[in-house]
Amino acid sequence: MTTLGVAFDPADARCAEVAGEAWSRYRKRGGRRTRLVPDFLVAGHALVRADRFLTRDRGFTRDYFAGLTVLDPSRSPGS
Numbered sequence: 693m694t695t696l697g698v699a700f701d702p703a704d705a706r707c708a709e710v711a712g713e714a715w716s717r718y719r720k721r722g723g724r725r726t727r728l729v730p731d732f733l734v735a736g737h738a739l740v741r742a743d744r745f746l747t748r749d750r751g752f753t754r755d756y757f758a759g760l761t762v763l764d765p766s767r768s769p770g771s
Contacts, residue, residue, distance in 0.1 A: 703737045711736030714756040727752070735760065 693699070711732040718727065731749075735757045738745035744761040747753055753762050 701737075701741055703733065704740075707737040707740045708733065709736075710740055710757075718756060732756070 711729070714736060715729060715732045718732070731752075735745060735747075735753050739757045739760045744763055745753060745757075746763045746765060748764055748766055750762050750764050753760060
């Protein structure tokens with residue numbers, strides 16, 4: 693991972709809080725439990741601790757994590 697420039701960055705309380713707020717909005721809007729809490733935790737971590745997020749699920753991420761730059765690998769040049 694070091695060769696790729698990837699480092700471990702643990703989630704903190706703020707990441708969990710952002711994820712929990714998004715999960716709560718999701719459930720209040722009628723969201724079913726088909727979405728997993730880890731999806732929210734990963735996106736919450738990206739919003740708080742990273743500058744972008746790589747996912748194919750752009751609609752969900754943009755809806756619940758406004759302000760997060762979302763990159764979709766299926767829409768990248770050359771794919």
